[in-house]
Every structure is written in C-alpha cells, then in structure tokens.
Amino acid sequence: MKLTDMQKLYSLEGLTAAVTGGATGLGLAITKCLAAAGARVAVISRDLSGNASEILAELDGKVSFYPFDITETQKSQEIADIIRADLGPCSILVNNAGNHCKKYIWDMSAEEYRKVLDVHLTGAFALTKAFLPQMRENSFGRILFLASMTSYIGQPQVCGYATAKAGILGLVHTLAAETASFGVTVNAIAPGWIDTPMFRQATSQDPARLQKILGRIPAGQIGSPMDVGHCAAFLCSRAAGYINGACIPVDGGALIGF
Known part of the structure; x- marks a missing residue:
C-alpha cells in the first residue's frame, strides 16, 4: 500500500462528526483531534464554559456549536436533521456528554439516579437512533461512546x-451486532x-488518594485529555474499520495494575 493511501485511511477529511459534551474536558480534546484529522465537527452542548468558545473559534472554521440538552429526547431527531442541513450527512457520532451525582446510595434519591441514566444512556441512545439513518444511507459510520473505569x-x-x-458496554455490543x-x-x-x-479538584487536597491512584497505574503518571482524543480520532477513521464492539481502555495500564 502506498504511503498516500495509508494517510487517507487515518484522515477524516470530508466527514462530518457530532460530539456531545464537546466543549469541555475530554469532549473538547476529542473535538480538537477530530478537527485536526480533517472532520467538520458539530459540538452539541448545553453551554460553552470557561474559554471553550475561544478555543473552538481557533479551530479554523471546522467546528460549529449547537446548544442542546440531550435529555430532551423528543427533540433528538430535530437536532440531527439541523446538523445534516448545515454540515451534510453525519458519519461520526461521539456520545460523550455526562453528569455526576457523587453520593452514597443511602443518600441518593431515585430521581437523582434516574437523571444520571437519562444523560449517559437514554440521551445517548436517542441521539444514536437519530443519526444512524444518515450513516446507513452512506454505508459508512463510526459511533463512539465514552465508558469508564467504573x-x-x-x-x-x-x-x-x-x-x-x-450499561454503555451492553449498548455498544448490541449496536455493533445490529449495524x-x-x-x-x-x-x-x-x-x-x-x-x-x-x-485536579478531587485530588489536590488529598495527596494520599493521588498516590493510591498513581500506584495502580503501571505508567506511573496521569493521562492527558489528548490521549483520549487521539484514540477517538483513530477509532473514527477508516483505519479502524475492523474494530467493532470493543471498549479500549486509555488508562496507562490501570485496569491491569496492582
């Protein structure tokens, strides 16, 4: 295979990607990497926090922002159609949006529990269902979920x-088989x-916790958001076409550490 053909396999040039929660944290790193690989990126987020608007503006016109709360599942098809009209058919969907409720089970209400599931699972399911017909139409698509050590x-x-x-792992396995x-x-x-x-907020005042975490990681260091972004860009490329139904840890070996 020629070098130019190899490069094309890793390029996202000409493809449209949608990234939920793509304006902050890991989502922003994924947005940057997809854009750097050539994709037009639709960032789906409830708001732009901090300096995210300035960062997104620097990405050479490759990124567009779409305010949307993914828990409003009755509007999922509407946002998918809007993005298609603006940027063309979507070939890549990254389900990254999430929220937390840090409480012991005896302190957590059923409503708080349900709200977490509504974002991570129900909202992601509804958006995936809305964007999938665009991918089937073009016989090409990459759907990516953000799982966790948990x-x-x-x-x-x-x-x-x-x-x-x-639950995301079960959803990934089933959708991979179906699509x-x-x-x-x-x-x-x-x-x-x-x-x-x-x-940093969770560990800055808790050095014992930080050392416990580092002791579990064979690499001996905390990862960078761009480590996750680079993996996402690869999985969304044509080069990853025979990887399906997988969950790849980007953890410095933490899952096998001791």
Whole structure:
C-alpha cells in the first residue's frame, strides 16, 4: 500500500462528526483531534464554559456549536436533521456528554439516579437512533461512546454513574451486532485517570488518594485529555474499520495494575 493511501485511511477529511459534551474536558480534546484529522465537527452542548468558545473559534472554521440538552429526547431527531442541513450527512457520532451525582446510595434519591441514566444512556441512545439513518444511507459510520473505569471496577459514591457506564458496554455490543452490515462500527473508550479540572479538584487536597491512584497505574503518571482524543480520532477513521464492539481502555495500564 502506498504511503498516500495509508494517510487517507487515518484522515477524516470530508466527514462530518457530532460530539456531545464537546466543549469541555475530554469532549473538547476529542473535538480538537477530530478537527485536526480533517472532520467538520458539530459540538452539541448545553453551554460553552470557561474559554471553550475561544478555543473552538481557533479551530479554523471546522467546528460549529449547537446548544442542546440531550435529555430532551423528543427533540433528538430535530437536532440531527439541523446538523445534516448545515454540515451534510453525519458519519461520526461521539456520545460523550455526562453528569455526576457523587453520593452514597443511602443518600441518593431515585430521581437523582434516574437523571444520571437519562444523560449517559437514554440521551445517548436517542441521539444514536437519530443519526444512524444518515450513516446507513452512506454505508459508512463510526459511533463512539465514552465508558469508564467504573464500567469494570467498583468505586464508592458513583452508583448512578457506574450503572450507566456499565450499561454503555451492553449498548455498544448490541449496536455493533445490529449495524455492522451497514458499514457502521460501534466502539467505546474507557478513560482512566485523566488530568482534567475535575480530577485536579478531587485530588489536590488529598495527596494520599493521588498516590493510591498513581500506584495502580503501571505508567506511573496521569493521562492527558489528548490521549483520549487521539484514540477517538483513530477509532473514527477508516483505519479502524475492523474494530467493532470493543471498549479500549486509555488508562496507562490501570485496569491491569496492582
């Protein structure tokens, strides 16, 4: 295979991607990497926080912002149609939007639990259903979910989040089986401990916790948001066409550490 052909396999040039929660944290890193690979990116988010608007504006016109609350599932098809009209058929969907409710189960209400599932699972399901016909129409698509270490291991005070992230694995497996014949792959990334504002807030005043985390990671260091973005760009490329129904940990080896 010629070098130019290899480069095309990793390029997202000419493709439209939608990224939920794509204006902050890991989502912003994914947005940057998809745009750098050539994709037109529709960032779906309830709001632009911090300096996200300035960062997105720097991405050379490759990024458009669409205010939307993914829990409003009755409007999922509407936002998918708007993005198609603006940017063309969507070939890539990254389900990254999420929320947390850090409480022990005895302190968490059923409503709080349900709200976490509504974002991570129900909202992602509805958007996937809305965008999937565009991918089937073109016989090509990449659907990506953000799983978590809590998809595999138990952590206290995140029962809603852990339920949702474990559920994502079941959704990925089923969708991969259902959509493969249409040229669509469905995968997930399970980020480990990544250097985000949320992580720094959780560990800055708790050095013992930080050392415990580092002791579990064979790489001996916390990951960068761009580590997740790079993996996402690869899984969304044609080069990853035979990877389907998988969840790839981006964790420095934390899942196999001790």
